[in-house]
Amino acid sequence: MTDSYPPAPWHMVGQLWLSLFRVRDAIDERRPAGTYGVAFVGYEEGSPLTYSELLVARPVKHPVKAVSITDIWVDSPASVAGGRELWAIPKGLADFTRESRRRAALSTTAWSASVGGTPTVAARFTDVSHLAPRLPFKGATWQPGLTEGIGAHGGDRTAALTGSSRTLPCAAVWDFNPGGPLGWLAGRRPLASFRMTDFSMSFG
Secondary structure, eight states, rough: OOOOOOOOEEEEEEEEEEEEEEEEEEEEEBOOEEEEEEEEEEEOBTTSSOOEEEEEEEEEESSEEEEEEEEEEEOOOOOOOHHHHHHHHOOOEEEEEEEEEEEETTTEEEEEEEEEEEEEEEEEEEEEESSSSSEEEEEEEEEEOOOSSSTBTOOOOOEEEEEEEEEEEEEEEEEEOTSTTTGGTTTOSSSSSEEEEEEEEEEO
């Protein structure tokens, strides 16, 4: 694996599992009270880079209406370098496991992630989203400048995303390690959960 990454935009395909959580009290300056989305993503063949990802993001209204990623890990050094240098996304490295199976219409997927050898989160999802019609989506990310590591002092960055997927609500159970980097989410139950099947997306 290498830290060489493709130029923007990245045209990605894959799968995504997302849950929304309510955080009633501010964790720190970067993580105020509000609603957060936590997602596992698998970027698959057909993408310029293939890798697994765990991210946490929250909606922002200023300076633009977008989502801002507060925590994110991948298992690709090239994705770390590209995300940080192109869009100031604070990516780090993690190890992932993923197991999926389908029985009739029902799909079941189990994910786990460990950061620096510390178990961080495990989640299990069930869905029938492959039966949904393909619909378009669009959005944007906004990131403050990074202060350390690769891409430091790059200034604020905004990136647009457009694409399509088969999306339906799903059932999800999350287990956050209280001693891990997402310990501030431990014990919280999701407000809602969604599966995006076979998404196709242009990012950046």
